[in-house]
Amino acid sequence: MNRRITILCLLTATLMVPAVVYAVDEDQGDHADVRVVVKDSTITSEIKAKLREQHSRTLSRIDVDTDDRGIVKLSGHVWSQQEMDKAISIARDVQGVREVKNDLKVKHDD
Secondary structure (H helix, E strand, O other): OHHHHHHHHHHHHHHHHHHHHHHOOHHHHHHHHHHHHHHHHHHHHHHHHHHHOOOOOOHHHOEEEEOOOOEEEEEEEEOOHHHHHHHHHHHHOOOOOOEEEEEEEEOOOO
16 A cells, blocks of 8 residues: 555656646746756756667767756767767757767777
8 A cells, every 4th residue: 555655656746847847937036947957957868868879888978968058068088080970969969959069089099
């Protein structure tokens, strides 16, 4: 019985989050930032997932940071220019991304 109640509460909370986040009026000062943070983290998560789908060890280790204006910053090391170009292309193709700033470096074997 307790497990059912717990599952029901978690399910209800999960379903309510989008409604609460999108119901926030942007004219309410600090509360408007809640929607922006969710959107930014969604963009970041989607880019990271798409990089992992490439089955490349270096692409999956790229740092992705998104600001509140949809500007994505990629940083870290890749093994080739082709991997760098692929990462930038993946980031640009994600909905909500306005600009991609590339701080990736090609790492050569030392």
